[in-house]
Each structure stands twice: as C-alpha cells, then as structure tokens.
Amino acid sequence: MRTYRRLIGFLRPYRRQLWGSLVFAWAAMGMTVLIPWLIGRAVNAIESGARPDLLPLALAIAGAGLLRLGLTVVRRLVAGRVSLAVEFDLRQHFYAHLQRLELGFFDSQQTGQLMSRATVDLQSIRFFLGYGLIFITQNLLTIFLASLVMIAIEPWLALIALAPAPLIVYTASRYNRVSRPALQEVQQRLAELTAAAEESVSGIRIVKAFAREEHQLRRFRGTVSRVFDQSVYSIKLQAFFSPLIGLLPQLGIVLVLLIGGRQVIAGNLSLGDFTAFYIYLVMLAVPMRMLGMAMGMAQRAIASGNRLFEILDREPSIQSPPGAPPLPAGDGRVRLEGVTLRYDSATPALSGLDLEVEAGRTVALVGPSGAGKTSLVALIARLYDPSEGAVLVDGADVRSVEVGSLRSEIALVADDSFLFTASVAENIAYARPDASREEIEAAARRAQADEFIRDLPGGYEAMVGERGLTLSGGQRQRVAIARALLADPRILILDDATSSVDARTEAAIKAGLREAMAGRTTFIIAHRLSTVSLADEVVVMDAGRIVDRGGHEELLERCGFYAEIAEHGLADTVFLQRDLEARGEMARL
Numbered sequence: 001m002r003t004y005r006r007l008i009g010f011l012r013p014y015r016r017q018l019w020g021s022l023v024f025a026w027a028a029m030g031m032t033v034l035i036p037w038l039i040g041r042a043v044n045a046i047e048s049g050a051r052p053d054l055l056p057l058a059l060a061i062a063g064a065g066l067l068r069l070g071l072t073v074v075r076r077l078v079a080g081r082v083s084l085a086v087e088f089d090l091r092q093h094f095y096a097h098l099q100r101l102e103l104g105f106f107d108s109q110q111t112g113q114l115m116s117r118a119t120v121d122l123q124s125i126r127f128f129l130g131y132g133l134i135f136i137t138q139n140l141l142t143i144f145l146a147s148l149v150m151i152a153i154e155p156w157l158a159l160i161a162l163a164p165a166p167l168i169v170y171t172a173s174r175y176n177r178v179s180r181p182a183l184q185e186v187q188q189r190l191a192e193l194t195a196a197a198e199e200s201v202s203g204i205r206i207v208k209a210f211a212r213e214e215h216q217l218r219r220f221r222g223t224v225s226r227v228f229d230q231s232v233y234s235i236k237l238q239a240f241f242s243p244l245i246g247l248l249p250q251l252g253i254v255l256v257l258l259i260g261g262r263q264v265i266a267g268n269l270s271l272g273d274f275t276a277f278y279i280y281l282v283m284l285a286v287p288m289r290m291l292g293m294a295m296g297m298a299q300r301a302i303a304s305g306n307r308l309f310e311i312l313d314r315e316p317s318i319q320s321p322p323g324a325p326p327l328p329a330g331d332g333r334v335r336l337e338g339v340t341l342r343y344d345s346a347t348p349a350l351s352g353l354d355l356e357v358e359a360g361r362t363v364a365l366v367g368p369s370g371a372g373k374t375s376l377v378a379l380i381a382r383l384y385d386p387s388e389g390a391v392l393v394d395g396a397d398v399r400s401v402e403v404g405s406l407r408s409e410i411a412l413v414a415d416d417s418f419l420f421t422a423s424v425a426e427n428i429a430y431a432r433p434d435a436s437r438e439e440i441e442a443a444a445r446r447a448q449a450d451e452f453i454r455d456l457p458g459g460y461e462a463m464v465g466e467r468g469l470t471l472s473g474g475q476r477q478r479v480a481i482a483r484a485l486l487a488d489p490r491i492l493i494l495d496d497a498t499s500s501v502d503a504r505t506e507a508a509i510k511a512g513l514r515e516a517m518a519g520r521t522t523f524i525i526a527h528r529l530s531t532v533s534l535a536d537e538v539v540v541m542d543a544g545r546i547v548d549r550g551g552h553e554e555l556l557e558r559c560g561f562y563a564e565i566a567e568h569g570l571a572d573t574v575f576l577q578r579d580l581e582a583r584g585e586m587a588r589l
Contacts, residue, residue: 003305004298010089011129014082018133021082024075025138031068033145035061036283040153040276047271075134083130090122090308097311102318103383104343112195117311120190121304128301135294139287146280153273157260161252161281168248168288172295175241179296182234184303189227191307196223238296249285256281318385319403326405330394331359332490332521334380339389341375341544348387349375351544359394362522364535366565371541373525377493380523381410393491411489415496415525417480419471424453425460427479431487443486446516449478485516492522510534538562 011018042057098114150158200207200216207216260277263269334357341350350372357363365373378384379391382398391398398406411431419427428443429435440460444450452475456462464470464479471479484492494513513534526532538555540547540562548559555562 003302003309006309007125007129007301007305008133010086010125011082011133013089014085017078017082017085021075021078021134022137024071024078025134026141028068028071028075029138029142029145031064031071032142032283033149033280034064035068036276036279037149038064039279040272042272043275044270044272079130079134083126086129087122087126090125091118094118094122094308094312100316100319101314102316103378104317105314108344110195110199112193112198113191114311115198116187116191116194117304117308120194121187121307124187124297124300124304125308128297132294132297132301135290136298139291139294142287143284143291146284150277150280153277154260154263154269157256157263157269157277160259161256161277163255164248164251171241171244171248172291175237175295179234179237179241179299182230182237183296183300184306186227186230186234187300187303187307189223189230193223193227196220249281249288253278253281253285318382321400324400324402327401327409328394328396330490331519332409333357333359333394334491334521335392336376336379337390337392339379339386339391341372341379341384342387343384349544350379350386353389353544353546355539355546355549357521357523359521360519361537362517362524362535364524364526364532364538365541366526366532366538366562367541367547370543372544373541374495375544376541377412377495377523377525380491381407381412381493408487409490410493411484411487411491412493413477413480413484413495415477417473417476419464419476419479421464423458423461423463424456424479427464428482428486430483435486439486440482443482444479446485446513447478447482449475449482452478481513490521492517492520493525494522495525540565 038057038061042054042061045054045057095118147158147162150161196219200220207213256277260269260274264271264274334355336353336355339350339353339355340348342348353372353376355376365376367373375384379386380393380398382391382403385399393401393406393409408431420430425437425440428440432439437460441450444453444460453460453462481494484494510531510533517534522534524531524535526535532538532552535552537549538552539549540555540559542561547561548555550558552566556566
C-alpha cells in the first residue's frame with residue numbers, strides 16, 4: 001500500500017490533467033449507461049402497437065454514441081500526455097538519483113539490472129499511472145451507474161442479478177494476492193535477461209576472440225528459459241482467474257433470463273425494461289473483466305515500483321555535508337593521515353597509510369596488482385571514503401567540502417579510458433564544455449592526439465562509437481589525456497595512462513605530460529618503469545601499505561623489493577614470481 005501511495009505521488013504535478021481525464025471518462029461512461037435505457041424506451045414504444053415516432057429516440061442514441069466517441073478520444077489524448085509526462089519525470093528522477101550515488105554502489109550492481117529498472121519497470125508504472133487508474137475508476141463508475149439504473153427499473157431483479165458480485169470481488173482479490181509475487185518475479189527475470197544481453201554485447205570482442213558464441217548462446221538461452229517459465233506461470237494464473245471473473249457475471253444473466261423472462265410473460269415487467277436490464281447485465285460483464293485486468297496492471301506496477309524504490313530509497317553514502325564550503329584555494333597539497341580503506345571484505349585495501357605530497361610534486365605509485373595504488377588515488381577524488389583516517393587536500397578534509405568543487409580540481413586518466421558516444425572534440429571538452437576549439441586542439445597536441453584526430457573522417461567532429469571502440473586503445477588513451485589536460489586541474493592522476501601506446505608514442509606523450517605536470521600535483525600509477533622517469537619521487541606499495549619512498553636511484557640501493565621491480569621491469573612480474581617462489585614452483589615459469 002505504501003508503494004501504491006508513493007507511485008500516486010508522481011501524479012501530483014498533473015492532477016488537473018488527471019481530473020480532466022477522469023471527468024471525460026466518467027462522462028463517456030454516462031453516455032454508455034444512457035444508451036441501453038434509450039433502447040429500452042424504444043422497445044417499449046414499438047411494443048405499444050401504435051405508430052411511435054422513433055426518430056427522436058434514434059437520434060438520441062446516435063448522439064449519445066457520437067458524444068461518447070468524442071469524450072473517449074479527448075480522454076485518451078489527455079491520459080496519454082499525463083502517462084508520458086509521468087514517465088519523463090520518473091526517468092529524470094531515477095537517472096538523477098543514479099548520478100548522485102557513490103561509485104561503490106555501481107561496483108555491486110549489474111548494468112543490465114539498472115537498465116531494466118529504467119526501462120521495463122518504468123513502462124509498467126507509466127501504463128498504470130497513465131491508463132490503469134482511469135480504467136479502474138471508469139469501470140467502477142460503469143458498474144455503479146448501471147447498478148443504479150437496474151435498481152430503479154426493478155429492485156428485486158437487480159439484487160438477484162448482482163448476487164454474484166461479492167464472489168467476483170473475492171476472486172479478483174485472490175488473483176491480486178497470488179499474482180503480485182509472480183509478476184514481481186517476472187520483472188526480476190526480465191532484469192536478469194537485460195543484464196545478460198548487455199554483458200554479451202559489451203564483451204563481444206572477448207566472445208569472438210575465444211570463439212565462445214555457442215557458450216554465450218547457451219547461457220542466454222538459459223536466462224530466456226527462466227523468463228519464459230516464470231511468464232508462463234504468470235499467464236497460467238491469468239488464464240484461470242480472468243475467465244473466471246468473466247464467467248461470474250454470466251450467472252446473473254442466467255438468473256435474469258429465468259426470473260425476468262417469467263415476469264415479462266406474466267405482464268409484471270415491460271419488454272423494453274427487460275431488454276434494457278439484459279443489455280446492462282451484458283455491459284457489466286466487460287467492465288468486471290476489465291477491472292480484473294486493470295488490477296493486474298496495478299499489481300505489475302506495484303512490483304515494478306518496489307524494484308524502482310529499492311534504488312531511489314538508497315541514500316548516497318558520499319555527498320556534500322549541508323552548507324559545505326568549496327575546496328579552499330591552494331596548489332594541490334595532499335595529505336593522508338592513518339588511512340584505512342575497506343570495501344565489502346574484512347581485508348583492508350589500505351591499512352594505516354600515511355602520506356604527504358607537497359604541492360606541485362609528481363609522485364609515482366609502484367607496486368604489484370592489489371597493492372592499493374588505485375584505491376589511494378580514488379580517496380583523493382573522494383570516489384570512496386576511508387573507513388578510518390582522513391584525506392586532506394590543501395588542508396581541508398575532503399569529506400567537509402563540496403564534492404563538486406573538489407572533483408572539478410582533479411582530473412583522472414584511467415588505464416581503460418572511457419569515451420562517450422559523441423564527437424572527438426566533445427569528448428576532449430567533456431570537463432570544460434565552454435572550451436574554445438583552439439584550447440581543445442592545443443590539449444590534443446600536448447597529448448600527441450592531434451595528428452591521428454585530423455586523419456579521422458571528419459577530424460575533430462568525427463563521432464566516437466560506443467565506449468570509444470571505434471578508436472584503438474592507444475588513441476582512446478591519448479584523447480583521455482587531452483581531456484584531463486584541458487580540464488587544467490589542481491591535481492592530475494594518471495592511472496597507467498600510457499599502457500596502451502607504443503614506446504615511441506609514449507615518449508612523445510611524456511614530453512607533453514612534463515609540460516602539463518609542471519607546477520601541478522601529479523600522481524602516476526606506473527606499471528612501466530619508463531613512466532617512473534616522470535616522477536620527482538617514487539612511493540613503493542605492497543598489500544595496502546607503503547613499503548618505502550624516495551628517488552629512483554635511492555630506492556634501488558636501499559629497497560630490495562623496488563630493486564626486484566626495477567630488475568624485471570614490471571611490478572606484476574615480481575609479484576607473480578614471489579608467489580611462485582613461495583610455493584616452490586619456479587620451474588613452471
């Protein structure tokens with residue numbers, strides 16, 4: 001019931017249009033109820049044996065039918081607009097809320113599940129709020145008005161005809177109770193199907209590379225089968241209850257034919273009143289059946305609403321405190337004090353970490369995979385909050401300042417550079433949409449991207465495919481570096497930002513990066529030792545802790561772990577080699 005009330009709340013901005021739609025619906029139903037009564041009057045006039053003037057009655061019936069048509073058309077137009085407006089608001093609200101949620105939320109969510117909520121579930125809610133409510137009130141009004149007219153014609157016969165009504169109400173209620181969990185499970189299975197499809201399309205290169213098309217097809221077939229099985233169960237419920245709800249009013253028709261027919265023969269009921277009575281009963285069968293369908297639509301909407309509110313009710317764990325000031329002016333001094341970071345597991349990604357980096361310094365973070373390098377830089381941009389300790393930028397705790405002002409002073413280039421489906425120029429200017437073309441091209445030149453961009457069909461206006469897959473890995477990284485340089489941040493974070501480029505291009509990019517890093521605090525996560533040459537200082541990490549820090553030559557002399565890294569040229573090789581040595585399996589290398 002709470003979910004139902006919350007869904008109705010989305011109609012509040014459109015209550016005038018909703019009431020207008022309801023008024024048109026009620027007026028149309030009034031015409032629907034009027035027509036059988038007029039037919040009854042015509043039959044009585046014909047039965048009288050005289051030569052009645054049937055033209056006024058015929059014109060009245062035709063007029064009522066045309067008026068019902070016009071009212072129904074207007075009602076559908078108004079209701080359709082309300083339905084689309086509610087869907088628009090829901091999508092905007094849902095998407096805006098997703099943008100507010102912290103990065104950790106998306107770590108545990110499937111993209112397909114979120115997309116299913118934003119599409120399938122929202123559609124169900126839209127149809128109910130835009131049409132289902134009107135169907136319910138319209139059918140209830142039809143039943144109410146028709147019952148009143150029947151009681152006015154012959155009270156006892158009306159009571160007999162409406163005797164199955166309590167049974168209809170009970171059957172509909174029973175159907176609602178059993179269908180709600182079934183429909184909610186259908187929605188969940190559809191979400192899993194969407195997630196499976198999204199994963200298969202996103203990973204199509206890997207699927208093709210390993211010739212696993214049949215394997216993916218079998219997995220997808222299993223997911224589709226679960227949707228099919230659950231949908232069949234839901235249809236079985238509907239196949240049983242809907243005809244049953246439609247059958248029950250027929251019992252009233254049978255009683256009316258038996259009892260009302262005898263009253264007509266006995267002269268206690270006119271043929272016209274009996275005809276009108278019979279038409280009303282036949283007419284009631286449709287709204288009673290439609291009422292069951294509308295209630296099913298309501299149950300589907302409530303099931304979808306529950307899934308939607310699971311996301312909307314989740315408060316972001318990372319947000320600006322009330323009245324938070326912007327990040328104070330400074331040159332990018334960073335300090336980590338006793339920082340411990342845990343994700344979902346008990347094992348910390350960072351443990352008791354202390355680090356201070358003066359403004360304008362360039363620090364290379366070196367260590368094996370899982371050492372905590374990416375976790376460290378994520379804390380600086382407040383993509384995560386430390387479980388213990390504090391992260392300070394220019395003397396301010398990042399949790400105490402306005403998040404937007406903090407992140408606007410930090411630019412990140414990740415190893416898997418993400419590009420949006422837009423032009424190359426728009427991707428470079430993503431952080432600064434007001435940047436001029438000259439500034440965009442200057443950033444591209446510093447990132448060694450200008451040459452290949454000009455060779456693209458359309459140059460800077462060339463459209464980048466989904467996730468940037470129309471470009472090579474190295475090209476994507478150079479565009480991402482240009483995007484970061486154009487942002488002109490106080491702090492620059494390069495997370496293995498040259499991993500996908502060749503040595504010659506890397507050397508050219510480094511020249512531009514040296515210029516960009518001058519006077520700017522920079523963190524470089526290095527898996528290539530050649531990248532360390534850009535740094536003023538090297539911080540060696542292992543298992544979430546800082547092992548040592550200092551200059552390259554200095555660390556070679558005193559830090560055995562760093563010396564191993566330098567000797568093998570790749571931190572992950574050292575990590576793997578150490579692990580294999582511990583197991584006595586070096587012979588397998």
